[in-house]
Every structure is written in structure tokens, then in C-alpha cells.
Amino acid sequence: MTPKIELHLHLEGAAPPAFIRGLAKEKHMDLSGIFDDRGNYAFTDFWHFLKVYEAATETLKTPMDYQRLTRAVLEESAASGVVYSETFLSPDFCGGRDVGAWREYLHAIREGADMAERDHGITLRGIITCIRHFGPDKARETALCAAETAGDWIVGFGIAGDEKIGKPADYAYSFDMAREAGLRLTAHAGEWGGPDSVRDAVRDLRVERIGHGVRAIEDLALVDQLAETGIVLEVCPGSNVALEIYPSFRAHPIAELRRRGVKCTISTDDPPFFHTTMTREYESLHVAFDWDEAEFAAIARTSLDAAFCDADTKARIAKLLEAADA
Ligand code: ADE
Ligand code: ZN
Numbered sequence: 001m002t003p004k005i006e007l008h009l010h011l012e013g014a015a016p017p018a019f020i021r022g023l024a025k026e027k028h029m030d031l032s033g034i035f036d037d038r039g040n041y042a043f044t045d046f047w048h049f050l051k052v053y054e055a056a057t058e059t060l061k062t063p064m065d066y067q068r069l070t071r072a073v074l075e076e077s078a079a080s081g082v083v084y085s086e087t088f089l090s091p092d093f094c095g096g097r098d099v100g101a102w103r104e105y106l107h108a109i110r111e112g113a114d115m116a117e118r119d120h121g122i123t124l125r126g127i128i129t130c131i132r133h134f135g136p137d138k139a140r141e142t143a144l145c146a147a148e149t150a151g152d153w154i155v156g157f158g159i160a161g162d163e164k165i166g167k168p169a170d171y172a173y174s175f176d177m178a179r180e181a182g183l184r185l186t187a188h189a190g191e192w193g194g195p196d197s198v199r200d201a202v203r204d205l206r207v208e209r210i211g212h213g214v215r216a217i218e219d220l221a222l223v224d225q226l227a228e229t230g231i232v233l234e235v236c237p238g239s240n241v242a243l244e245i246y247p248s249f250r251a252h253p254i255a256e257l258r259r260r261g262v263k264c265t266i267s268t269d270d271p272p273f274f275h276t277t278m279t280r281e282y283e284s285l286h287v288a289f290d291w292d293e294a295e296f297a298a299i300a301r302t303s304l305d306a307a308f309c310d311a312d313t314k315a316r317i318a319k320l321l322e323a324a325d326a
Helices: 017-026 046-057 063-079 099-118 136-148 167-179 195-205 216-217 221-230 237-242 254-259 278-291 293-306 311-325
Strands: 005-008 080-091 123-131 153-159 184-189 209-211 232-235 261-267
Touching: 005 063, 005 209, 005 261, 005 278, 005 293, 017 063, 017 184, 046 123, 063 080, 063 099, 063 123, 080 153, 080 311, 099 123, 099 136, 123 167, 123 216, 123 311, 136 153, 136 167, 167 184, 167 195, 184 195, 195 209, 195 216, 195 221, 195 232, 209 216, 216 254, 232 254, 237 278, 254 261, 254 278, 261 293, 293 311
Parallel strands: 005 080, 080 123, 123 153, 153 184, 184 209, 209 232, 232 261
Antiparallel strands: none
16 A cells, blocks of 8 residues: 655644544633534534634644644544645644744644654654735734744745635735745645636745645646646645535546646545545545556655655655555
């Protein structure tokens, strides 16, 4: 079985509901409104999902909470065969965008990642992510946290949140700051926004990866542009099906995008919210498109090539992929 590489995972969005309920109990917080009667996160649409996500995040109050979360999340990923993961980290939730506080959260998260690497053999790197519906001014503060902690562990900068608010150009200053600090760039687009949102993110933010990006399929000239320029899509098919952007895996454009030469990777986005795991993504893609081991090995290779980590880390992970292919 080919080891899996995951490039699009929100750390808070990967928090198991039981973990969040445990924190809420410890802190005497009432979060009952965000769960259904089976204990799962409950939401009606994308915008409600963002609200529930932020409500759950209210329980994550200390660096140690984030360290526990990091360990729990990576244990789950490793159980799906993931050997390398990049996770989105938001200083908005970790210390309110204060650089000093953010450093403390980052230290704790990295310790959690080191423990998970020791216990489960999974390697993590971080992508600092601003949140679009919090606005461009807050994004600049987030970018400053990113620039101050850029290095061999914080390897990227991105933007998530409500794609329908504002436009990518509003965030160009933040992306420029991150680029100048040596960070690699990605942006959520083409999930709720149409093809124009992808075109704008590529042009105005000069990103090399797009989070989702699948709605590019509605404009074949854009699809050609993505293929020619080698922009990589962080595709999260199960998330898109759960949020009803597409009715089924069979109707999802990932196979057509790949057929047209676009580099696609596979990720889970916010696993407990969308009931995704990397194992389930692979199984559903196999059922929908009859993809075999060779296809998944090629996707893992594309994903590793598109990872933002340094060459030594890539070489080490590449050996794991090669060993599985042999
Ligand atoms: N934040 C967490 N998950 C997200 C998603 N799927 N789209 C945009 N922002 C998000
Ligand atoms: Zn996402």
C-alpha cells in the first residue's frame, strides 16, 4: 500500500468532536448547540459550518490544548497511512495574532508533532493561514506572525474562510510579505467561488497551489492554464461532496482535471466535520473511477513534489514511497 501524503488539513477542523467536548467540559463551556444527538458536529451549509468550526475552536485556549490536538490529529492521520502532512495553522485562534503568543502556540504544536513523529512515524509541517472573512487588516497581522516564524517548519502561507467575501487582491500585501519571508503560497479558491476566484488568486496572490480549485473545470481555458503552469490543486473530494458542491464522487471533476493535465493531490480538509479520512477518500475514488495502486502511487508522488518542505525532508519521504513501490 502506497504511503499517503496530505497537503490540505485544517488543524482545528480535524479536532474530533469528543476531544472538543472534553475540553468544553474541563472549561465549563456549553457547546451543546454545535453537536447533533449522535455527538457529531451539526451544520446546515458552508456558512453554518464556518460558525460551528469557530465555536468549537473557542475551547482551544492554551498552547497545551493545541499540543494535545496535534497529537490526536496526527494519530488519526497515521492510522490512514499518512506519512507526511501539511496542516493549516491560524494565529487568529492561537494567541489572537500576537507574535509572542503565537510563538508559544507554535512551540507547543511542534512538540506535539515531534511526539507524533516518534510514536507514529508521521512528519508534519505548518502553513500559516489567514481567514478571509476576518478581513485584510487582520490578515496582515497574521502574515507578520508567518514572516516572524518562517523557516524549516513553518513552510507556507495561505488563506481560508469565506471565499465570497472580498477579493484575493485585498490580501496581496499579506501574501507579498509572506513570499518575501521565503514562504511558499497557497489559497483557497474555486470551492465556493467559481473559476474567476481561481484565476484571481493565481494572478493577484501568485500562489503555486490552490486549495480546492475544482470549480476551474467550469472554464476549460483556465484548466489549460493550470495544466501549462503546473499549479497544483489540493483537492478534497469528500469535503466537496459533504458540502454538496457535487452530488457524488462519480460527479466530482477530479478525474477530468487530471485527464486534462492538472496536477491534483488528495486531502481530507476537516475530517470529523465531513466524515472524511484519507483511507475513505482513496476507497471512494477507487470505486468512482476505478483508480488502482499505480494511480494512487502517482498521486502520492505529485503530492510530495508539491509539498512545501525542504529537499532533505522530501528525500526522506520519497524513500518511503519508493520502498512501498518496490
Ligand atoms: N476553513 C476550514 N475548512 C474550510 C473550507 N473547506 N473552506 C474554506 N475555509 C475553511
Ligand atoms: Zn480547506
